[in-house]
Amino acid sequence: MDRLIYTAMTGLKHIMEQQSTTANNLANSTTTGFRAQIDSFRAVPVLSDGLPTRAFVVDATVGTNFNSGVIQTTGRELDVAIRDRGWFAVQRADGTEAYTRNGNFKLNENGVLQTQDGLTVVGDGGPLTIPPEGKVAFANDGTVSAVATNVVPLFTSMIGRLKLVNPNDGDLVRGADGLFEPKNGQPLAADAAVSVVSGALEGSNVNVVEEMVNMISQARQFDLQTKLIQNAENNATKAGQIFSLS
Numbered sequence: 001m002d003r004l005i006y007t008a009m010t011g012l013k014h015i016m017e018q019q020s021t022t023a024n025n026l027a028n029s030t031t032t033g034f035r036a037q038i039d040s041f042r043a044v045p046v047l048s049d050g051l052p053t054r055a056f057v058v059d060a061t062v063g064t065n066f067n068s069g070v071i072q073t074t075g076r077e078l079d080v081a082i083r084d085r086g087w088f089a090v091q092r093a094d095g096t097e098a099y100t101r102n103g104n105f106k107l108n109e110n111g112v113l114q115t116q117d118g119l120t121v122v123g124d125g126g127p128l129t130i131p132p133e134g135k136v137a138f139a140n141d142g143t144v145s146a147v148a149t150n151v152v153p154l155f156t157s158m159i160g161r162l163k164l165v166n167p168n169d170g171d172l173v174r175g176a177d178g179l180f181e182p183k184n185g186q187p188l189a190a191d192a193a194v195s196v197v198s199g200a201l202e203g204s205n206v207n208v209v210e211e212m213v214n215m216i217s218q219a220r221q222f223d224l225q226t227k228l229i230q231n232a233e234n235n236a237t238k239a240g241q242i243f244s245l246s
Helices: 004-027 208-245
Strands: 037-045 055-064 071-073 080-083 087-091 097-100 105-107 113-115 120-123 134-138 143-148 155-161 172-174 180-182 195-198 200-202
Touching (some): 004 055, 004 208
Antiparallel strands (some): 113 120
């Protein structure tokens, strides 16, 4: 059988993976702080005794678009957005440290600052606990303060500082939970140069129009690979008929 059917099948497989990535990007076009995923493929020639007329398609890299999203003002005191470059540090349930751009925080029943998924936000000295009946305030450098609203005059106490990191984009990989982590698995050092915006959130950096165009292009490529498989089947059928007459 012509090798065309196998090369077309590899094309179908990887186009389906591209479609999955595109669908995931579109589904997260409104997710706070989301970073679009990028798939890249390359052609590998099939080496044989004949002419090099066939090539397989294989994954080359799975990358991430690290461009910043649009910062939108919300006015909510627990919303924080990072200005330009940088990441928030959070602690996973297994104790490992991960990084996110989603600053849509909350307080649990014990006053501990967490993400909406229940992960603890890491401070310069560990978890950040806000005292009861206190109003939270974030400074530009990530300093967290609590303003006691039940006393007169108002009393402000510094709780700590958000752990903000700024690694090279190439040093981060996306985990299965959507959070980012260092390639070497070691926690990153805090960067005092990272600044934040209080009462605001960063939107997703997904370009919806571009992703829709990609989805249309991938559908056409999928149809092309399907037709190639049909042509390979027709060629095999015709060849069998010719051999049967000889």
